[in-house]
Amino acid sequence: MEIKILAKTIRLAAFVAVGACYGLVTHVVAVAHEAVAETQAFTEVEQHRPTPLPDRVVLTWSGDPTSSIDVTWRTDLSVGKPVVEYVLASELLGDLRAEVAGREQATGTSNEFSSDLGKCLLHSGQISGLQPDTMYAYRVGDGEHFSEWFQFRTASTSSTPFTFVYFGDAQNDVRSWWSRVVREANQHAPRAAFMLHAGDLVNNGNRDADWGEWFGAAGWLNGMIPVVACPGNHEYIDGLSRHWRPQFAFPENGPPGLEETAYWIDYQDARIISLNSNERIEQQKAWLESVLQDPKRPRWTFVTFHHPIFSAARGRDNPVLRAAWREILEDNHVDLVLQGHDHAYARSGLGGPKNVPEGLRRANSNTVYVVSVSGPKMYPVQEAWDVSRNASGAQLFQVIHVEPHQVRYEARLATGKLYDAFTLKKDNNGTSVLVEQYPPGEEIRR
Numbered sequence: 167m168e169i170k171i172l173a174k175t176i177r178l179a180a181f182v183a184v185g186a187c188y189g190l191v192t193h194v195v196a197v198a199h200e201a202v203a204e205t206q207a208f209t210e211v212e213q214h215r216p217t218p219l220p221d222r223v224v225l226t227w228s229g230d231p232t233s234s235i236d237v238t239w240r241t242d243l244s245v246g247k248p249v250v251e252y253v254l255a256s257e258l259l260g261d262l263r264a265e266v267a268g269r270e271q272a273t274g275t276s277n278e279f280s281s282d283l284g285k286c287l288l289h290s291g292q293i294s295g296l297q298p299d300t301m302y303a304y305r306v307g308d309g310e311h312f313s314e315w316f317q318f319r320t321a322s323t324s325s326t327p328f329t330f331v332y333f334g335d336a337q338n339d340v341r342s343w344w345s346r347v348v349r350e351a352n353q354h355a356p357r358a359a360f361m362l363h364a365g366d367l368v369n370n371g372n373r374d375a376d377w378g379e380w381f382g383a384a385g386w387l388n389g390m391i392p393v394v395a396c397p398g399n400h401e402y403i404d405g406l407s408r409h410w411r412p413q414f415a416f417p418e419n420g421p422p423g424l425e426e427t428a429y430w431i432d433y434q435d436a437r438i439i440s441l442n443s444n445e446r447i448e449q450q451k452a453w454l455e456s457v458l459q460d461p462k463r464p465r466w467t468f469v470t471f472h473h474p475i476f477s478a479a480r481g482r483d484n485p486v487l488r489a490a491w492r493e494i495l496e497d498n499h500v501d502l503v504l505q506g507h508d509h510a511y512a513r514s515g516l517g518g519p520k521n522v523p524e525g526l527r528r529a530n531s532n533t534v535y536v537v538s539v540s541g542p543k544m545y546p547v548q549e550a551w552d553v554s555r556n557a558s559g560a561q562l563f564q565v566i567h568v569e570p571h572q573v574r575y576e577a578r579l580a581t582g583k584l585y586d587a588f589t590l591k592k593d594n595n596g597t598s599v600l601v602e603q604y605p606p607g608e609e610i611r612r
């Protein structure tokens with residue numbers, strides 16, 4: 167892609183001032199513009215070139231969110247040994263221009279990475295031994311070249327309410343059109359515990375420019391709010407995107423070979439499970455059952471994967487995935503299934519959706535299915551479906567508030583306007599009741 171800069175040379179061809187009869191009026195007879203187009207290439211290599219200063223800083227968890235955090239970043243090849251400096255944010259008082267008192271260091275690892283645009287270093291480090299429910303400041307670098315100081319809060323060990331944000335596919339024109347969505351989401355959930363991406367973060371998982379746009383769109387938010395993500399089919403180009411594992415430090419507690427794509431994380435009252443719907447579907451069943459039947463499983467369970475079990479768009483039904491995973495999800499009372507792939511929006515109530523031949527839900531199911539899209543590419547919705555709320559042609563983000571006895575769900579348009587809402591209440595026996603709260607008005611069809 168080239169960004170063309172149109173340089174206009176304006177030539178004054180004629181300028182004639184005519185004095186009127188009173189000598190006060192000046193009249194421009196003619197001004198001619200001659201435009202001369204010049205182009206200046208600004209290539210992807212130039213746009214996304216790494217420097218000695220860290221960029222693409224992103225927080226994730228590979229361990230316990232109450233006591234650890236992982237950070238990954240990128241530089242050019244010139245920097246030295248990677249280091250993460252961190253300190254209790256509450257200690258940062260007084261004149262901070264000198265040495266920051268009390269800061270500690272965690273060492274990182276660096277790997278040379280060859281993208282389609284050139285070579286860089288991808289660094290990652292884990293900070294561990296942290297106190298729960300505590301804000302820390304950190305920066306990354308090599309002892310000479312550092313990022314700015316970022317801040318994050320560790321998870322609590324108690325049932326404190328929290329909020330997270332869920333995005334369907336960003337994928338296309340991410341710089342142009344996804345930026346406003348992720349930033350509007352931050353306006354609605356500035357203290358989000360994490361941002362969850364249900365795959366297809368980018369269009370081509372092996373294109374460095376695509377990832378440059380994705381990191382640029384979220385900017386510093388990724389350095390403050392941890393990312394949880396599952397890979398979509400667009401992160402599978404001849405296998406898993408080469409960028410995925412070096413740039414995200416996700417748990418390695420999934421089935422062998424699917425580390426960092428199928429995994430689970432406990433965050434306070436919720437277990438978040440990422441499945442990999444691109445490969446080894448059958449292999450994940452036993453592992454998924456064991457994660458769901460773990461007696462230490464917290465009160466709420468949210469599962470994310472890319473390809474929806476109940477498709478929202480025409481001609482995209484996925485009976486293989488449904489046959490493999492649906493019973494396990496519903497029999498084990500997963501609360502929310504958060505999906506992408508269909509570039510449309512559809513959300514079931516309890517007891518639905520009822521729109522596919524075998525789609526009637528199991529009688530005791532408490533599971534709510536969502537398909538959503540945050541980027542600009544859109545597919546028509548499957549009109550025959552009996553879901554609670556759907557949309558075609560709307561960029562959306564979801565803000566999900568998790569409390570001990572209820573989950574409050576909001577889907578919002580890119581403007582921030584509420585488009586869908588419900589509350590899922592759960593009693594002490596684990597029985598859920600869904601209260602529909604979507605606002606009145608027509609569903610979007612564009």
Ligand SMILES: [Fe+2]
Nearest residue numbers: 335337366507
């Ligand atoms: Fe997609």
